[in-house]
Amino acid sequence: MKKSIVFLLVPLILLSFYGVASGAGQSKNEQEKKKGKQETVSAKKSSDKPKAKPVSKYDKLFNTKEHVATKGGFMTLHKVGDKLYMEIPLKYMGREMLLGSTASESSNPMFCTNGFKTNTPWHIKFTFEKDTTVYMRSVNAALDLQVDKERGELLKQRNFIDPLLKVYKVEAFNKDRSAVVINVTSLFTGSDFSPVNQGGGQLTINASPLKEGTKLDEIKAFEDNVMVSTWYAYNVTVKRGRSTLVNNAPLSVKATRSLLLLPEKKMRPRYPDFRLGIFQTGKQCITEAEDQLRNYSLVNRWRLEPKDPELYKKGKSVEPVKPIVWYVDDAFPESWKEPIKKAVLRWNQAFEKIGFKNVMQAREFPKNDPDFDPDNLKYSCIRYIPSNTQNAMGPSWVDPTTGEIMTASVIVYNDIVKLINHWRFVQTAQVDPRVRAKKMPKDVMDESITYVVAHEIGHTLGLMHNMGASSAYPVDSLRSASFTRKYGTTPSIMDYARFNYVAQPGDKGVKLTPPDLGLYDEFAIKWLYTYFPKAKNSEEEFEILENWVDEKVGDPIYRFRKQQIYSRIDPTAIEEDLGDDPIKAGEYGIRNLKYILGHLNEWIEDDPDAMHRKALYQSIVNQYARYVTNVIYNVGGVYLTDVKDGSPEKGVEPVCREKQQASLKWVLKQLNDCDWLDNKEVTGKFGLNIASSARLQNLVVMLLLKASQNVVLSSHISENPYTLEAYFDDLYHGVWESAITNRKVTQADIIMQKGMLAFMKQLLKPPSGLAGLLGGITSEAGVPSPDEMELYGLHEMELIGSDGEYTRNEEEREILNSFGLGYGYGWQRPVNTELIDGTLANYCAIGMKLRTLLLERAMNAPDEVSKQHYQAMLFMLMQMTEGIKI
Incomplete structure (x- = not known):
């Protein structure tokens, strides 16, 4: 214990001694001065170090x-x-x-x-x-x-x-x-x-x-x-x-x-003329000149300005400041690329006629350009989609302030070639030996791909569908080599007018495809892209452009008719048709389908599982359905033409009574004469199914019954109408002809008669008695299923009735229906005909006649099959009218 204390004292003594020695000989004053100097030196050394700069928020984010x-x-x-x-x-x-x-x-x-x-x-x-x-x-x-x-x-x-x-x-x-x-x-x-x-x-x-x-x-x-x-x-x-x-x-x-x-400097906008089909951007205007807020539109178009305006003024051909450049996807099959480029460049012939050269350019995706990206809004590309979708499309996107098209795309799905294969076969095999094969030859496929892509490029230039174009040409002109070589099958490739199904075997030298560009297409490009260096504003431009359209009034080649989105009324503005007479064109087309079907097994041999022939056969059935439905649109049809005030043309004109009546009778005749579709030598290889003729007969009779809604409207506005009474009388005699004449029933008779009663049953809804009968009309009665519509390649909107089911509300209806010079296209909406609709009365009259007729035929029929069928029809009719005293 003592030793420990000694060891602790030693360092304390030494420390004390050192402290005294270091201060020896110095006064307190001197010691403080020295201390101050040391502190100053220390501070000086500290100030020599650079101060740390504050870190900015920018650097904090990114360092x-x-x-x-x-x-x-x-x-x-x-x-x-x-x-x-x-x-x-x-x-x-x-x-x-x-x-x-x-x-x-x-x-x-x-x-x-x-x-x-x-x-x-x-x-x-x-x-x-x-x-x-x-x-x-x-x-x-x-x-x-x-x-x-x-x-x-x-x-x-x-x-x-x-x-x-x-x-x-x-x-x-x-x-x-x-x-x-x-x-x-x-x-x-x-x-x-x-x-x-x-x-x-x-x-x-x-x-x-x-x-x-x-x-x-x-x-x-x-x-x-x-x-x-x-x-x-x-x-x-x-x-x-x-x-x-x-x-x-x-x-x-x-x-x-x-x-x-x-762009900061905006393109001068251009006002539309509803007599031409150009995509638009909707606008509203408040002006002191009018007593209302006015709707108007600007057309969608690329900014096309001459590099040398002075040379352009002299009528010389010049290049644009900014050409329209298309990049072709490197994922396309190599064989597709050249026809796709041709489709782009084809439109240059229209631009050259208005003084611009090299407007349309086609390039492949650059291999070594780091700035290029096909998904960049800046680039317009034609893209390949490896999908079994049989389609192509051409959307564009605009500057909403002016309508300037900033970018566009063309989307081409792989199986468009399958659709082309089927189109070319069922529409032209009767006259073109090249297409009588499982795989189309390269020249046929090339010209078809070029047509499809050129149509989509037309959309990206601002052109809408012109579904009325194909109705401009007389049907027999489509069998003329000289006419078709000059004009093709339609004045516009913006129609859905495919290939020449009118041409007959033996028609030598007839052109089978639409034109490179139709006369309407060239006029639309002229109207849309002509540069006016002397015009001071859009209003002055429009005066010139309006006069150009005025000069074409009455010429069917330059007529625009809108695609029918909400209702099918105008028989001249439908898809997949050719010529000015659907009955004559249908007759030619059906003759060709019979010829092609008769040679199907002979022409398509390399098909061990028969799957390709089955697909072609279904395309034949679909094509036949189109020919028949094209004629059905005449029944109750109304020609709709957008006309300028004071024009000699009629804006609304019903199909004449005689043509409507002839069309109904022609369709009924087809229903009784379509068993040629059930070619056993062909269909026997396709496996178990019901006959195509039966499915088609059911579909067509429903379409005929649904046409009554258009007949109501057409007869209401006609001076010499095909009345609803006349329509139902013709329909009654056509559908029940076997019972009226007391002959044996056919498959067509059974299907049509069952279909008519089924339609009436849904339409009338009688269970609630007479009050239920009067209030039970439904717009969906008898409408074919989506599967049936898809089977026959028909447009989903074709069956819309008069109740506006596809129009969301009254405000939207008014917007869609607003049109005039300088605004919109006013898609024709369904017209509610409830106040003038006599369908109920006519079906009641048919019911009364049928009860008497069927009572007689149920007891007195030519054979047992007919007798049993009429008994079933009578039972069905009595169920419908149970509780109603007639």
Whole structure:
């Protein structure tokens, strides 16, 4: 214990001694001075160290190994891990842009179409407020205020502001404070702009995103646009009506979003003339000159301006400032690429006639161009989709302020070649030995692909379907070699006029395809793209253009008739027809189908499982159904022509009584004479099924019964009408002819008679007694199923009645029906004929006649089969009228 204390005292003594020695000989004053100097030296050494600069918010965001940036002339994109930032220059605040989305890659092309923008691009702008917030707004471009500036600003501020879409906090300024940084991760990983197809018609597609399957991918920036790619994972359910076809199927998609800066200097807009079929962008106008808010439209077109305006004024051919360049997908089969390029370049012949050369250009996807991306809004591409869909389409996207087309796409599905194969065979094999094979020869396929793609290119140039074009030519002219060599099958390739099914075996030198471009097509391009250097404004241009159309009035070659979307009324504006007389064209076509069917086994030999022949046979049946339905549209038909006030043409003109009556009788004759379809030598190889003639007879009789709605309207406006009474009398005698004449019933008789009573049963709904009978009309009675419609290739809208079931509300109806010079197309909506509809009375009259007739035939029929059939029909009729005293 003592030793420990001694050891502790030693260092304390030494420490004390050292402290005294170090201060020995110095006064207290001197010691303090020395201490002060030491502190000064210490402070000086400390001040010599450089001060650490404060880290900016910009650097804090991006000084990380995860940071990836891409800078273009427009803006800079930054990706940091799973976050995405936009660096927006302040000079672009308030500038208009398009934000669109395209599918780039997918695991299933049936759910997702690469190259197609499922959603219309957003028309947006960014605004910047108080150094803290950036707003993304939708541009309110639909309104045109033609009032004084002060009032216009007041109206816009109070009533037509740009609606808010997104709000972003400013994360940082760049180093010179010329741009702001915002976090846009949610915009590019969220549910906006789903790349999954939305379905259509009976099909609905519901894609549920998996949050853990969403991941940012590539970012790119260019001179006037930026791109962001994002991976998505979905569970997809597909329904047809209430039936589930696909349930929670996995789908992976790479979506590419593009943000494109719109031109600051806007294109001069052009006003439409509804007598030509041009796509439009709808607008509204408030003006002091009128006592109402006026609807009008601007046509959709590319900005086409001459490089040398002075040379253009002299009538010389010049190149455009900006040509329309198309890029052809490198995924196409090599053999398709050349005909596709020809389809693009074909339109140059129309542009050359108005003084422009090399407008349309076709290039393959560049191999070594880092700036090129087919999913970029900036590029217009023709895309290949490896799908069994038999279709192609040509959508375009515009600047909503002017109608300027900014970008377009042509989508070509693989199995368009299957459709072409079937078209060419069933429509031209009677006269063209080249197509009598399982696989079309290259020259036939090339010219057909060129036609299909050229049609879609026409859409991307702004041209709508002109379904009335094919009715301009006399049917017999389509058998003339000289006529068809000059004009093809139709004045417009924008019609659905395919190949020359009128030409007969032995018609030498007849052209079988539509023209390269029709006269209507060339006129439409002239109207749409002629440059007017002397015109001061759009109004002066329109005066010139209106006169051009006035000069063509009355010439069927330049007549435009709208595609019938909501109702089928005009028999000259339908798809898949040729010539001015559907009965004559149908007769020629049916003659050819009989010839082709008779040689089907002979011409198609390399087909051990008979599957190709079966598909061709079904195409023959479908083609026959079209010929018959083309004639049905005459019954109750009304010719609809958009006419300018004061024009000699009639805007509404019923099909004459004689043609309607002849058409009904022709169709009834076909129903009794279509057993040629049941060729056992052909159909015997296809397996178990009922006869095609039976299915077709059922479909056609329903269409005939449904035509009564059009007869009501047509007779109401006609001076010499085919009355509803006359129609039902002809229908009664045609359907019940076997009973009236007391002959043996045929298959056609049984199907037609059962069909008529089934239609009446649904229509009349008698269970509630006479009151129920009077109030029980339903628009869906007797309508064929979607499967039947699809089987015969008929348009889903063909059977719509007079109740406007496809029009959502009265406001939409009015918008759709508003048209006039300079505004819209006013799609013809169904007309409600309930107040003038005598269908009920006529069916009651038929019921009374039938009861008497069937009572007689049930006891006195020519054979047992007929007797049993009439007894069944009588029983059905008595069930319908149970409780009703007649």
